[in-house]
Every structure is written in C-alpha cells, then in structure tokens.
Amino acid sequence: xxxxxxxxxxxxxxxxxxxxxxxxxxxAVRALFLEYRTWQAVHREVTxxxxxxxxxxxxxxxxxxxSLPGVYRPPEGALYLxxxxxxxxxxxxxxxxxxxxxxxxxxxxxxxxxxxxxGRRLTRAAxxxxxxLGYRSVVLDTLPTMGSAIRLYHAMGFQPIPEYWPNPVExxxxxxxxxxxxxxxxxxxxxxxxxxxx
Numbered sequence: 001x002x003x004x005x006x007x008x009x010x011x012x013x014x015x016x017x018x019x020x021x022x023x024x025x026x027x028a029v030r031a032l033f034l035e036y037r038t039w040q041a042v043h044r045e046v047t048x049x050x051x052x053x054x055x056x057x058x059x060x061x062x063x064x065x066x067s068l069p070g071v072y073r074p075p076e077g078a079l080y081l082x083x084x085x086x087x088x089x090x091x092x093x094x095x096x097x098x099x100x101x102x103x104x105x106x107x108x109x110x111x112x113x114x115x116x117x118x119g120r121r122l123t124r125a126a127x128x129x130x131x132x133l134g135y136r137s138v139v140l141d142t143l144p145t146m147g148s149a150i151r152l153y154h155a156m157g158f159q160p161i162p163e164y165w166p167n168p169v170e171x172x173x174x175x176x177x178x179x180x181x182x183x184x185x186x187x188x189x190x191x192x193x194x195x196x197x198x
Contacts, residue, residue: 020079
C-alpha cells in the first residue's frame with residue numbers, strides 16, 4: 001500500500017509549536033523521546049561509537065523519559081512540542097546547567113516531517129523561551145555525523161565553543177547561542193556524575 005503524502009505547503013502551513021503544559025502534551029513528548037531513543041539504538045551509522053557508551057546513554061535517557069518533565073520543568077526548564085494538525089511532529093527542551101546558562105536537548109523531528117523547517121521552529125521557540133526564563137546563553141552538543149543539525153545550528157547563529165562537559169564520543173561538537181543584549185557567559189566545565197547523558 002502506497003501512503004499518500006499531502007503537499008508539503010499544505011501540511012507545513014499547519015505546523016504549531018507550543019510550550020508543553022498539559023499532561024497530554026507531556027505524554028506526546030514522552031512518545032517522541034521514546035522514538036528518539038529507538039532511533040539512536042538503530043541508526044548505528046550515526047551513533048557510531050562503542051556499545052558501552054551508547055548503553056549508558058540510553059539508560060540515562062530511559063530515566064529522563066520516566067521522570068518527564070523532570071529537568072525540563074519550569075521555571076528552570078521547558079519542553080516544546082511541534083504538531084501538524086493533531087499529529088505530534090517533533091520536540092525539544094531546555095534545562096539549566098549553570099546560572100544563566102541552559103542546554104538545548106532532545107531536538108527530534110519525526111521522519112515524515114523532516115525537511116519542513118520544524119527543527120528550526122522548535123529551536124527558535126526554545127531560544128525565545130530561554131530568554132524569557134532569564135538565561136543569557138544556550139549551549140548544546142552534537143555528533144559530527146549529524147550533518148543536518150550542524151547546518152541548522154550554524155544557520156541560526158550558534159557558534160562553536162570548547163567542550164563544556166567530558167562527552168565520551170570522539171569528535172563531539174559543542175555550540176553556544178548568546179541571547180541578544182547580553183554579554184558572553186563564562187562557562188565552567190560541567191561534570192555529569194561520571195556517566196554520559198547522551
């Protein structure tokens with residue numbers, strides 16, 4: 001059976017990005033986090049690092065999924081959900097890591113909705129939300145194999161920075177977005193309780 005795809009302009013025009021508030025929205029984000037987890041476990045051409053590192057990262061992600069909203073709970077964090085009509089299409093979140101500094105996490109768009117600018121909309125919502133929460137800087141890390149994400153971050157004004165936590169993945173990249181009207185924030189290195197969080 002061939003799935004009929006409606007025109008991109010029609011469906012993309014119905015994209016909405018909202019800050020997550022309700023239990024129903026939290027459950028939608030939980031489902032997306034679970035898909036993100038499966039994607040990480042399956043796409044080893046992207047997550048091409050030793051199995052023990054992946055396994056530790058997945059265990060941490062499992063804990064995060066179970067405790068949602070957890071570290072993304074306001075006023076120090078936030079979750080964002082993108083929908084197309086009534087369908088959940090993607091998500092992201094921000095969480096505090098230092099005074100005045102938050103981290104962009106779990107940017108994920110379902111495969112059927114990629115290429116429509118949803119990742120950009122989610123990132124923009126997260127940056128605006130971080131500013132509202134009083135943060136002066138947003139940081140993130142990503143894998144060198146995540147070409148689309150890296151291009152998005154560059155296009156949106158993120159700048160490369162030194163590592164701010166000891167990511168065990170060789171070649172991991174680190175970026176920062178300085179929110180307008182604020183001076184650079186000095187980053188101390190974050191220690192993750194001895195285990196990777198990715």
